[in-house]
Amino acid sequence: MSRGMDEYAAASSFGWLDFDSAASERVSTLLRALEQPGTLDPLGFSVIRDPISGMLAPGTSTIQTRLRYFMFLPWIFQGIDRDRVAPSRFARRLRDDEAKLIECLRHLGPSHGVQGYSAGRNLQRMPSEAYWSGLLSWGIRRVDVSIADYGRRLGAMGRLSTQRDDDGNPTERAVQTWASIPDPPDRFLSEEIAFDLTQAEATLIIDQIRRHHPSSLLASGCRNPAATAQARMPWDIDRSLLSGELQSVIRHARAASELTIGPQLLYNLLLAERARAELGWDTSELRDDVHAQLDDWAVLVENRHIGLQSWASDIGEFWAILDARAPVNKWSRDFITEIIVRAAQDPRGFVRDKVVHQLIRDREIRLKSNRARLGPLSALENWNQQPFGGQLVYRWPICRTYLEDLAVALGSAG
Numbered sequence: 001m002s003r004g005m006d007e008y009a010a011a012s013s014f015g016w017l018d019f020d021s022a023a024s025e026r027v028s029t030l031l032r033a034l035e036q037p038g039t040l041d042p043l044g045f046s047v048i049r050d051p052i053s054g055m056l057a058p059g060t061s062t063i064q065t066r067l068r069y070f071m072f073l074p075w076i077f078q079g080i081d082r083d084r085v086a087p088s089r090f091a092r093r094l095r096d097d098e099a100k101l102i103e104c105l106r107h108l109g110p111s112h113g114v115q116g117y118s119a120g121r122n123l124q125r126m127p128s129e130a131y132w133s134g135l136l137s138w139g140i141r142r143v144d145v146s147i148a149d150y151g152r153r154l155g156a157m158g159r160l161s162t163q164r165d166d167d168g169n170p171t172e173r174a175v176q177t178w179a180s181i182p183d184p185p186d187r188f189l190s191e192e193i194a195f196d197l198t199q200a201e202a203t204l205i206i207d208q209i210r211r212h213h214p215s216s217l218l219a220s221g222c223r224n225p226a227a228t229a230q231a232r233m234p235w236d237i238d239r240s241l242l243s244g245e246l247q248s249v250i251r252h253a254r255a256a257s258e259l260t261i262g263p264q265l266l267y268n269l270l271l272a273e274r275a276r277a278e279l280g281w282d283t284s285e286l287r288d289d290v291h292a293q294l295d296d297w298a299v300l301v302e303n304r305h306i307g308l309q310s311w312a313s314d315i316g317e318f319w320a321i322l323d324a325r326a327p328v329n330k331w332s333r334d335f336i337t338e339i340i341v342r343a344a345q346d347p348r349g350f351v352r353d354k355v356v357h358q359l360i361r362d363r364e365i366r367l368k369s370n371r372a373r374l375g376p377l378s379a380l381e382n383w384n385q386q387p388f389g390g391q392l393v394y395r396w397p398i399c400r401t402y403l404e405d406l407a408v409a410l411g412s413a414g
Contacts, residue, residue, distance in 0.1 A: 040388050042267055043360065044332060044367050045260050051326040052253045053394040056217040056234060059137035059209070060395045060402075063130045065113030066195045067405040070205060072101055073131055074140060075184040077150070081177070090151030098126045100189040107192050113401070138208045140179045150177075179208065195405065202409035217246060218399055226407035229400050233257075233393065252318045255311040257392040258304070259340045261297050262350050264389030265290055267360050269351065271373055275380060286385055291351075298347040305344070312344035335363050 041049075053060075076097045085093045099121030105114045115130065116123035128147055135141035145153065182200040185193060197205070206222045213219050220241050221228035231237040235254040239247055269290045272283035301308055311318075315337055322328055328336075339359055343350050350356060365372040373380045 042364050042368070042373075042388050043260075043263055044363065045264070045336070045389075045392060047326075047328045047332050048256055048260075048322060048336065049392045049394065051322050052249070052256070052392075055249055055325065056253065057395045057399050058213045058216050058218065059134035060218070060398050061130065061134065062395060062398065063125070064134065064398055065115055065401075067205065067402040068195045068197055068201070069115070069127050069131050070135065070138065070140060071181060071184075071197070071201050072193075073128055073135065074178050074181055075188055076101065076128075078178060079189075087152050091148075094128065094147075094151070095121060095126065097189060098128060101127070101193075104189060104191065104193045105195075108194065113195065137212065138205070139212045140181065140208055141177065142179060143177050179204075197405055197409035199409055199411075202406050206406065215243065215245060217242070217250070218402070220246060221399065221403050222406065225403040225410065229403035229407055231396075231400070234396050249321065252311070252321060253392075253394055255308055256318065256340070257394070258300060259308060259312065259343045260336075261391050262294065262301070262343045262347060263339050263356070263360060265294050265297060265387075266351055266356065267364070267374075267389065268387040269294070270357060270360060271380070271383060272385075274374065275383065275385070278377060279381065281385070283385060286387070290387070294351050298350070301343065301347040308344045312341045315340065331366070335359060 076094070079097065080090065080093055083093075098116075102114065102116040102120055102123070106117060108114055110117050115127045132141070132147055136144055143150075181204055182198060209216070209222055210219045217234055217237075220243070221237070223241060228237055228241065233254075234250050237250075242250070269287060272287045272290065275281040276283045276287070319328065319333060319337075339356060342353060342356055346353070361374045365375045368375070368379075370376055371379050373383055
């Protein structure tokens, strides 16, 4: 490993030693503002965000909220199984039970992760849809079928049909649909319930994560959930808790995260400047804000310029890691490589780099065609002047919430 990469590897947490207090606070504010990515990804950075998120936090998604849904939902499905609900009634019974769950959680209020708090039974995407894939990933659900297929094939049985010979004797072991989980509370779905895990539930979840994803960041965090949950970003975690392979993935994740902040900010600046020039809109407040954030981003990159430049100059290792999980097409790879290299080389000049401007325009137009706001003027006219994008955080906010819930259940919080 080069000297630059050694220095980069050693920088596992944010340390603003070279900043005065005002600069430190500005950069911290920038990063807090960018922690939650927007719902839109105008430059297509999800092609690197999603595979890394899958490596660090498998089974999670940004539409999940609280960890105990990984218990609530199996309890609901097991109740449907026990009642031998007919396939024709499965969908309605599932929605009815999930609506009851919403009502049982409503007493917690609107800011505690209750899915469907406002919409109730009219919620378009019920919790079962948000957690279905994760239940399989963690081995809590043991059969790989859609919810609809579950209702048709498994909902009334709770297990796959056992194959039998001509004499009626089983020829193979029945496959259990669900892992052995703790029983639900008494009067589940008929009285108020909270998100507080029992110790048995927390232990079961930790065992499942560590068994099915032992090399993940989430599994490592489960060794000491209280301490790990204090990390604001994955790269703030105590390195002694992480394997060498995981440390390497996180180094790559951090560099990609920090160097893609600038292009997203610049995209918003290009929108604001075009709207002012071609539509006559007053975008001065947005332009001033984005300029300030770009300045703070430049400070961030300059503070770590040795490590980031070294990483960008040897970015092939990063692509090799992604190729092993979800290969990125050449067009996306070329765009991301060039824009990252330019960001690392000259963050101050990045905002004025006409090549970068053209790269961003071409990228959005190729991704969104007539809907590209840097393309047809009609698309820009529909813009509400809200900025797009955000720092790549790889689902860490939801992981922190999960680890906090585990820490409380295990009595290790605080």
